[in-house]
Amino acid sequence: MGKIYAIVSGKGGTGKTTTTINLGAALTEFKHDVIIVDANLTTPNLSLYLGAPVVPISLAHVLQRKARIEDAIYEHHSGMKVVPSSLSLRDLKKINYGLLADSLKSLRKLSNHVLLDSASGLGDEALAPISASDEIILVVNPNILSVTDALKTIKIAQDMHKKVKGVIITRICYENHEMSIKSIQEMLEVPILGVIPEDRSVHRALAKRSSVIHSYPRSKASRAYVDIAAKFIGRKRKKSFYEKFLRNLGIRI
Numbered sequence: 540m541g542k543i544y545a546i547v548s549g550k551g552g553t554g555k556t557t558t559t560i561n562l563g564a565a566l567t568e569f570k571h572d573v574i575i576v577d578a579n580l581t582t583p584n585l586s587l588y589l590g591a592p593v594v595p596i597s598l599a600h601v602l603q604r605k606a607r608i609e610d611a612i613y614e615h616h617s618g619m620k621v622v623p624s625s626l627s628l629r630d631l632k633k634i635n636y637g638l639l640a641d642s643l644k645s646l647r648k649l650s651n652h653v654l655l656d657s658a659s660g661l662g663d664e665a666l667a668p669i670s671a672s673d674e675i676i677l678v679v680n681p682n683i684l685s686v687t688d689a690l691k692t693i694k695i696a697q698d699m700h701k702k703v704k705g706v707i708i709t710r711i712c713y714e715n716h717e718m719s720i721k722s723i724q725e726m727l728e729v730p731i732l733g734v735i736p737e738d739r740s741v742h743r744a745l746a747k748r749s750s751v752i753h754s755y756p757r758s759k760a761s762r763a764y765v766d767i768a769a770k771f772i773g774r775k776r777k778k779s780f781y782e783k784f785l786r787n788l789g790i791r792i
């Protein structure tokens with residue numbers, strides 16, 4: 540049975556959609572069965588980022604009880620399985636977020652990992668994927684707003700009795716950050732799953748409607764996502780640059 544992970548943040552624009560796509564792509568490269576789901580129905584960026592054309596059946600139709608989730612799974616040209624959302628505003632009417640958890644249940648039988656790209660904020664749309672998940676993965680940037688919003692999300696998830704798998708810190712560059720990795724770990728008190736550098740390849744890959752894993756496999760961001768995926772499934776791999784760097788600071792990830 541596969542597990543369902545909600546990729547969440549609280550604050551918008553931290554890199555949830557990018558992380559869902561690239562973690563999904565990296566796990567697929569390791570020959571694991573993965574389904575990524577665009578559960579951010581009002582701003583379906585995952586579907587846009589992957590260039591999903593207007594699909595006949597989307598998650599929106601499933602949440603209107605018009606279709607089964609099995610019929611909303613499509614294969615991206617990279618080989619990754621995707622449940623897109625609808626780009627049409629009309630399809631957003633009569634969506635019942637309460638149906639998400641039940642609708643996704645059968646995906647556990649079809650794949651090892653189901654990754655839910657979530658909406659930002661703490662409204663119904665953001666909370667539904669948490670409620671539908673087995674565990675949550677936080678995506679934060681090294682700044683105070685992002686980390687305090689993540690802290691609220693952790694508390695809400697814990698109140699919903701969801702396990703917090705850990706946090707991925709994205710868009711790290713060499714300049715001084717508002718918050719160090721160490722202070723983020725101390726504040727959130729959850730494992731750090733990995734660190735993704737700021738990398739222009741992420742934008743270049745988007746222009747190709749693809750992941751960095753497929754378009755720029757040697758880029759820093761791609762290698763960092765592969766590291767996280769390897770750890771996720773317990774594969775041995777060489778220690779990354781960031782891992783060595785953090786170990787020197789006394790932080791184990």
Ligand code: ADP
Binds near residue numbers: 710737
């Ligand atoms: P969210 O889903 O949390 O709103 P996105 O994944 O859409 O965030 O990312 C927000 C913006 O940041 C996008 O323009 C994306 O291309 C960019 N971005 C995300 N991760 C990186 C990265 N590692 N390096 C550079 N740009 C990034």
Ligand code: MG
Binds near residue numbers: 555556557584585
């Ligand atoms: Mg997003």
